[in-house]
Every structure is written in structure tokens, then in C-alpha cells.
Amino acid sequence: MNIVVLVKQVPDSGSERKLDSADNTVARATADNVINEMDEYAIEEALTVKEAQGGEVTVLTVGPDSATDAIRKALSMGADKAVHVVDDALHGSDALQTSAVLAAALQQLEYDLVLMGAEATDSQMSVMPALLSERLGIPQLSGARKLTVEGTTAKIERQTDGGYWAVEAPLPAIVSTWDTINEPRYPSFKGIMAAKKKPVETKSLADLGVDPGTVGLANASTQVLDFAGRPPKGEGVKVTDEGDGAEKLVGYLAEQKIV
């Protein structure tokens, strides 16, 4: 079983995140960058499948030099090797363009399963499985809270409002995972040491046969025109409960004509 896991480096969702006013792209250089949390669940799931069925787990990322840290994290959890697509022409690419680059990189790899997080915490789009499915012509099994691989079939429980859909497809397939699917392992000391020696192949757009004139900010199919911070909320009312907290609260709701 050959499994490719897609990981993305993102600005930590718990820290202050910004757009860069120079070109309205995500300010990555100054951010506190981490591996997209949701991708850790995909890595864990890949390792679980590999442990049960054998095979190899390859990490794939498209991102700047600093994204090496996200790769190392995945390798230290137990992935075998990595491919890092890095090229200055990629700066400012939108999801549609990034999917073309990921698809080109995947076409140079062998895979039965492509795993990824159900959403990147910076863009929160949750569209990569659909984009890659469309480009590669292989099925999307997205938003999984459970994955089973049996022979040449992958089955998932796709998380929905108040339940799930059972969805299945033949391999090779694309699966994206929510944080309900497993509990990602922590890298062990041994894992961290071993990760330093695992192969990381760097590829440029030329290596992938992608025309640099189709990616990057200047060629994106969407454009950020401007942005602004949310206007700060006016100071609210704060009361301390001295036996009358509920009364004051209900009084406020009545004032707002809610009750």
C-alpha cells in the first residue's frame, strides 16, 4: 500500500495571523508557522493503514523553504520520506493553482491512497480533496471520521450534521480526515532522531513540468482587493452576579426584545 499524505504549513491558529499589506497574501514569513493541525490526523491514519497492511508513507507539501519543519514533524511521527515542492513562482497561488501543482507532483508518485486534512486552518476552504479528485480523475472520500481499507476498496464515514454518510470507492482514492478520526501520536525521541536521516526530495515547478506562468499571485483566478481588521466591538455591559445576575441578564434580553 503506497500512501501519500499531504501536509501544509500554516500560521498557528492560536496566534495573531495577518495578511501582508504589500500584496494581500497571507503573511507567512512573520508568522508563527506550524503544521496544519488537521494534517496530523491524516498522518496518523496513514501510519495506521501502513501498520496493518504494509507499504510506504510519503509526505508531500507545496510551500516555502520553512515548510521543511512541517515535513520533519510528519517524518518524526513515522512517515518514510517526503517530497517538498518549492519555487519562488508559487508565491500567492490560490487553491485552484495549488491543486494543479499538487496534482502534478502526485502524478510523479505511486499511490493507492492520498490522505489529507479535512481543512487547512489558514484558508479554511476544505476544497483540496475535491480539486484533486477532479484533476486526477480518482474518487474523493472527503470529511472522514472513520476509514476502512479492504482489498481494493476504501470506505469512509463522512461526518455530517447529526450523523454520517457511508461512502465507498475503489482505490486509488483521495481521503480527507477530521479530528474525530483518531488521536495522533506524539513523535518519540527516536522518531525525531530518525526523521533527520529520512530522504526529502525537493522539486521545482520545472521538475514537475508546470509552467510558472500558470501559478502565483499574478496568474491567480481570484484576487484579494483589500482587507481590514474587524472593527473593534464597543465595550459591552458586564455585571457581577450577586444573586441578581439572572434577573439582569433576562432584563437585557427583554430590552433587546429577545424575550
Next chain:
Amino acid sequence: MAEVLVLAELNPAGNGSGGAGVRKTTLEALTAARALGEPSAVVVAAPGTAAGVKDALAEYGAAIVYVAESDDVDGFLVAPKAEVLAQLVNEKSPAAVVIPSSPEGKEVAARLAVKTGSGFLTDVTEIAADGTATQVAFAGQTIVHSKVTTGTPIYTLRGNSVTPEPAPAAGAEQPVSVTLSDQARQARVVDRVVEQKSSRPELTEASIVVSGGRGVASAENFSIIEALADSLGAAVGASRAAVDSGFYPHSFQVGQTGKTVSPQLYIAVGISGAIQHRAGMQTSKTIVAINKDPEAPIFELADFGVIGDLNTVVPAATEQITARK
């Protein structure tokens, strides 16, 4: 006037809130689409669906209702809807496509973007007449204006950002013949399972949401959150800490990795207000917080805050609200 395609998002059969089977998000999308032109609704569903939803679509502005019905389009994940829409985009050359921003809606938009070589914008909260979209980024802290620069602009509209307004139109039914490609028939939906049937409003559509956090302290104690919600006709939500502690099911989680809600009133009970929680509720119109820690960051957002023990404040408030009825 230019035609704008709107993908109808429907409730599962027998769950007819917001019109006969039409989700409120669809009425919102029809309303938003009117800024760009004349909306046509697109129904891609099992046979016999359109008859029950056509009138609601017409009432909210659909001049045409394209009907693509077959067991196939209903039996495979996402791809059939994108294929039908792509066919219509090629035939009708609409000014834009507007889709409700559910997980499925965003995926349909993505596939349609690849198929038609168009740009797409997800989770937009507003669409202006010139096509400029408003989006909210980074846990609601940044407001962005964007535009599609290539192809037929595709937008997914975030729920509860636009107030649905009726604008009666003809709703002329036009059948669309569908022959799905093999590629659209790969991911087969073999079962749809509902685990929690709730008599409460759907979280993302509710006009009032009462959420509990770790401070609620146990699954049993969530009954005081539910009681407050019921006194207000509200949906119940939960923070991730409450979900991870097993107090409440995951499908009720509000925040970055849960649902995004934007109700008229959001009541946060025993929730500290971490940035990832705010991401899912920051755009609520009025925010009320109940927390015993006066320094809890949720108070920065609250229009009205009560510093106190939720175990006394919440039941008392529930009682008083019920007494007022």
C-alpha cells in the same frame, strides 16, 4: 438581465424547515444572487424532489428551476452536482454561480471551478453588484474583499449572512437530462445515517444559539444548557473542550474545527473564548457570556456579560424566561 445559477441545497426528505424541503441557505443564496442578475435555481436530486421545492424557489426569485433528477445524481458524492452545473454553465453562460457554503457546497464549487476553468470564492458573506465578495478570514479578525478574475465567478455563500427576502418569480420548470461520466460515479453513497434527531433548530440556521464549555463540567450538567436553549427556542452548541471531554457530541461543536454560526443571539456559558472558538461565533449579532472568571477573553466580545457561577445563573435565567411566556 443576466442569468445567475443557484444550486438548491435541500433538506433530507421529511425534514422541511425553511420551506418544503428547501434549506434556508438556498433562500439566502437566491437573495444574494439577485445582486448579480436574475437567479435560476438548479435542483440536482432524486426523482420526485423538484415538485415539492419548486414553489419555494420561485417565491424567492427563481425565474427558472432547472431540474436534474435521477437516482444516480443522488447516489454518488458531490461529483454529479458539479457535472450538472458545468453542463448548465456551458449551455447558458451565466453571469455567476452561487452555492450555499456547506461542506458539500464548497466541494461542488471546487469541482465546478476545475471543470469550467473559473475562479471560486468560498464562505462569502456578501456579494456586491460588481461581483466583489466579502469574506471573513482568520477567526473573524480580518475582513477581506475579493474578486474572481477568471472564467464564470463561483461563490459559496456562508449561512446566516444574508436575510432571505421573497421576490416572487415564474419558477418555470426546465428538465435537464443527465448522463453522468464514469468519473462522477466513483464515490458511492451507500447509506445516510442520522444519529441524533433533535427537535431543536439546526445549529447553523438557528437565530439563537446557547453553547456550553468546559465550565459546564459534565455531560449530565449539559441539561441546564439544553433547558435554557429550550426556553428560548434555541439550538445548543458546545466548545471543543466540552466535546473532547465527552460532555456533548461533536456535531454540535462551534468554532474553527466545528460549525460556524452567526445567529441573532449567541450565549456562551462556561466558555473561555479561545481564538478558535471565536472563529465560529464572532459574527453573531449579539453575544452574551456567563463565566465565573472576570478575565475570561469571551468578555471582550460580549455585549452583555455575567460574572458568576453558571450553575446558579443559568437555571435562574431559564426559570425567569419561562415565567415571562
